[in-house]
Amino acid sequence: MFQIQIDGSSKQFSCAPDDTILRAALRAGIGFPYECNVGSCGNCKFELLEGELQNTWEQAPGLSEKDRSKNRWLGCQSQPCANARIKMREMEHYAPIHPPLKTQAQLLSKREITHDLHEFTFECDQAMTFASGQYALIHFAGVPGPRAYSMSQGGSSSKRVDFQVRLIPGGVGTEKLFTMPVGEQVEIDGPYGMAYLRQDAPRDILLVGGGSGLAPMISLARGALALAEPKFKNIHFIYGAREARDVCGLDMLEELPQWKTMGHYTAVVSNASEQETLSKGTERGYVHEAVARLHADELAQMEIYFAGPALMAQAMIKLLVDQKVPMNQVHFDQFY
Ligand SMILES: Cc1cc2nc3c(=O)[nH]c(=O)nc-3n(C[C@H](O)[C@H](O)[C@H](O)COP(=O)(O)OP(=O)(O)OC[C@H]3O[C@@H](n4cnc5c(N)ncnc54)[C@H](O)[C@@H]3O)c2cc1C
Ligand code: FES
Known part of the structure; x- marks a missing residue:
């Protein structure tokens, strides 16, 4: 030392x-x-x-x-x-709300969410305590540098951790993870991240996820809708996908108690042709455009969380600055 x-x-x-x-x-x-x-x-x-x-x-x-x-x-x-x-x-x-720790972990199971977004469940040797919306680092044997992945469960203290990861063609970490046999060991280090659920914020919640940014938004929805005395009335979830086949997340939200009364889901697809028929509730365009269209007038009264590719995050920041949203109500992770 x-x-x-x-x-x-x-x-x-x-x-x-x-x-x-x-x-x-x-x-x-x-x-x-x-x-x-x-x-x-x-x-x-x-x-x-x-x-x-x-x-x-x-x-x-x-x-x-x-x-x-x-x-x-x-x-x-x-x-x-x-x-x-x-x-x-x-x-x-x-200063961390839960000090990060390193633990060995074993891959327990994999589940397909879409063609290229899969859920991976690990069993850690030591329980990790984390808040909804936080992430951890996974060290894969033989891969230089760890990779950051957000937990998709609501905040908890748990030996089991779930991640939802999008396969990046040519990506060293994701190709390793997607081909990893159940039972293989990794090192997990966490939790990290500042975009965690502000439980006492007295405002409606807006969750915006783009592509691989699904997991932290699902975690935040799970954490928020499990609160015994929620301080918000509505939770709006907007998911940005490239193609219609990438749209996901609603089934996980509909399992949550209170989703029916408090939840609102919109999917936005950026690469859909005019001829393509989209399912009910799915719009065309970029996710920040949908946020502006649906909520421009009320953004300054919301607690806003978002995660996804850096370009999407930059477009969201610009929109929120233009709308004069107080930055202490905005919490985000850009995925590099
Ligand atoms: C806070 C945060 C949370 C994230 N959460 C998710 C999530 O929930 N789901 C998801 O699918 N993706 C998430 N990502 C993206 C994820 O961490 C990876 O960037 C992505 O999966 C691509 O990894 P790859 O190894 O396949 O690609 P690669 O292109 O091989 O690697 C890209 C990543 O590895 C790092 N890196 C590359 N080379 C080195 C090196 N030599 N030494 C050290 N580091 C190196 C880069 O900084 C970059 O983060 C998150 C990213 C961040 C920053
Ligand atoms: S936290 Fe070190 S470069 Fe981003």
């Missing part, structure tokens, strides 16, 4: 040589800013003042040449080789 001292603070934390600076800080309850955990967003940057680190992914897109020349590192991609002193801006908001 190495000791990592935060410059200008009395705080320090221990970091194992095979852990990362970001994750070890979060395990110690420190509010270390981050988002993706996989080297892409750049939110976990810090400056190394003393000591020695190694980079787990030299080419990580979250760090520019200028950053490197200024001795800046990514918290999610740096491991200690000695004690170190770092400069970072601690933000209480990022």
